[in-house]
Amino acid sequence: MDTTLNRRNFLKGALASGAVLMAGGALAGCASEGGNSGDTVVGFAPVEFAEETDVLIIGTGIAGLSAAMDPVEAGYKVTLADKRDTYGGESFMACGVMNVSGSEMQKRAGIEGSVEEKWEKYAPVLEKKGETDDMEYKKNVYLGQTEWANRVEADYGAQFQPLEAYKDTGAPTSMLLPLNGIGDMTSVLTPLINGLQDKGATVELNRKATNFIVDSEGTVIGVRFVDSKTDKIIDVKAKKIVLATGGFSCNQVMVSEYMPQQAELCPLTVYSMGEGHELGRSIGGVYAHMDMDSNRMSDLAQVTVWGYFGRNVQVSPMGRRFIKEDQSHDTPDACAELGLGFWWTIFDNQLIEGSQAWNVEMNMKAHEDRLVGPCNTLDELAQAMDVPAENLKATFAEYDGYVDAGEDAAFGKKLFLEKLEAPYYALKHFPFRYKTHGGLKIATDSQLVDNQGNPIANVYCCGSTTPDTGSDLSPNAGSGLITGKAVVASLQSEQA
Ligand SMILES: Cc1cc2nc3c(=O)[nH]c(=O)nc-3n(C[C@H](O)[C@H](O)[C@H](O)COP(=O)(O)OP(=O)(O)OC[C@H]3O[C@@H](n4cnc5c(N)ncnc54)[C@H](O)[C@@H]3O)c2cc1C
Known part of the structure; x- marks a missing residue:
């Protein structure tokens, strides 16, 4: 045969x-x-x-x-x-x-x-x-x-x-x-x-x-x-x-x-x-x-990379910081791994007027349903985000302390370790998958x-x-x- x-x-x-x-x-x-x-x-x-x-x-x-x-x-x-x-x-x-x-x-x-x-x-x-x-x-x-x-x-x-x-x-x-x-x-x-x-x-x-x-x-x-x-x-x-x-x-x-x-x-x-x-x-x-x-992505993909170019603070649905902000995909990865469901990016006029102004404005307009702000106080922001106000205020007090000390002792943020100023804004994101390597x-x-x-x-x-x-x-x-x-x-x- x-x-x-x-x-x-x-x-x-x-x-x-x-x-x-x-x-x-x-x-x-x-x-x-x-x-x-x-x-x-x-x-x-x-x-x-x-x-x-x-x-x-x-x-x-x-x-x-x-x-x-x-x-x-x-x-x-x-x-x-x-x-x-x-x-x-x-x-x-x-x-x-x-x-x-x-x-x-x-x-x-x-x-x-x-x-x-x-x-x-x-x-x-x-x-x-x-x-x-x-x-x-x-x-x-x-x-x-x-x-x-x-x-x-x-x-x-x-x-x-x-x-x-x-x-x-x-x-x-x-x-x-x-x-x-x-x-x-x-x-x-x-x-x-x-x-x-x-x-x-x-x-x-x-x-x-x-x-x-x-x-x-x-x-x-x-x-x-x-x-x-x-x-x-x-x-x-x-x-x-x-x-x-x-x-x-x-x-x-x-x-x-x-x-x-x-x-x-x-x-x-x-x-x-x-x-x-x-x-x-x-x-x-x-x-x-x-x-x-491969790493994960936010469903508001572009917002995921803002932290390289301007200051923001990212918090869980309970208003607590869980990650350093001067990176991109670690946040959706951590959100998925910690089972948070979603997270918030809180920002202020420094991002709105900074080098990525074009994109920040575009995302704020395109995602009005996810946007809160302008809020003049953290209490107002917490209420708009529906997170416990005492948590959010404690988060900012701790974060501002790191800024004063010049070192983010909790998560090691290096870029834009700066205090946010009112009025505050926040966008809500969810973790999605977006790319593969194989x-x-x-x-x-x-x-x-x-x-x-x-x-x-x-x-x-x-x-x-x-x-x-x-x-x-x-x-x-x-x-x-x-x-x-x-x-x-x-x-x-x-x-x-
Ligand atoms: C929302 C989002 C944001 C991203 N942001 C960044 C970033 O800032 N920086 C970065 O480095 N990477 C980023 N990425 C990843 C990056 O975009 C991808 O790695 C890259 O675009 C892939 O390039 P590619 O040319 O291989 O594939 P693609 O750009 O996806 O192009 C593949 C093309 O093939 C076509 N195609 C597929 N199957 C067929 C078929 N059977 N017949 C004919 N055509 C077909 C598709 O329609 C598509 O047009 C992002 C990805 C997403 C989804």
Whole structure:
């Protein structure tokens, strides 16, 4: 009996069984003629290529857009596709905090330190954490995010908030923000997508990738999309395909399986469904770090990061401080872990008039139902928040004592350890889940690999679809950028 199961036979068997074709399956197509291979599976139309491109990028978040930069600039035909009717993904609605070192913006503001020097300091910390499998990839991402910031500003007209707006307030200068500060990612991503289109890229919205298309040898040659509005099938032939579909935090089944500790929290959006993860697996890709826990987020996401840029005091529903305020995600993490249910951010005019005034006003207007204030006394504030007044007054008395002493003996707050002044305001938040780390294993050049570590031809991954980026804006941008470089290198070597 012939026990050899070559890739073609494997595919035929799998196609005949129909099993691999359920979610994110692989369809066999004919590379040369673009017709169907003769095999049919109930419910799956034969492959008919409607379009052809050099580089097909699935997902228009920060990772996908950044992956397009080098291929477009090198003159390749680039198509970006997104299942939604708008571009930008969750990157577009992010708070906009981008951790970058040694960028031109920082140099102009007199902030010292090159990206290489910063990496030398950061690398041992990363290694100690043991969260990365590939330090070389991680280094490339780290250097890539600085190159990305410089290039999107200089070559695409992306706009960042001048660091002068916050660099002398005590706020971290390792954080870049979009032009109007927190919550204004359009200032960065809109010029980027417009610039990509000006340079020749095509952006197709309402296109949901559902299957890889492989030739009779099992090599990936395209992607099947379904038009989210019309249900029409569109098969696109591509030389290189980049999966940039984001994380899986909105997929209840995947979260329950891999991160059960977050299964009972609501997701902030409905878009990060892990579709790219499943697509990658359907052609032999493997998952890594799927159970790596990620921090939680407030349902008022942008308010979560105010503590880096201005003074506030955060209290439990009983009016007691439970965390230092000069961080972001530790608060929703602690709220969930302590079972508080919700918490309050109390602030005053210093935040309202400070470097993030645009965002503070926007959130106060958008969340009037969660806002209390202005309140002229702590008694008035406690009543409006429905917390015991004696607790709130004791909390502030203790906090003010730490301010006078110059040290937060309870929680170690360092930034904006300052007294709040009436009138007081407060916003109520709830802890939500918002991102995941785990994803498809890749090689150092961002190419998808199988369970033996062998590259899967023509398929690349970046952003929150892969485990080693950190699932934040700037590393996802860096990972996209280096993926685009790898795609160009591969196309050029094939042409040579
Ligand atoms: C509210 C919020 C605030 C955040 N704030 C910050 C912050 O301040 N700083 C920070 O560093 N990080 C922040 N994050 C995390 C950060 O936004 C994400 O890590 C990052 O945006 C992910 O980038 P991405 O390009 O990988 O994915 P996304 O930006 O999510 O893009 C993925 C795209 O792929 C598309 N897609 C998915 N499946 C398919 C499919 N089958 N076919 C076609 N298209 C598909 C989606 O529609 C989406 O447009 C925040 C996240 C949220 C939700």
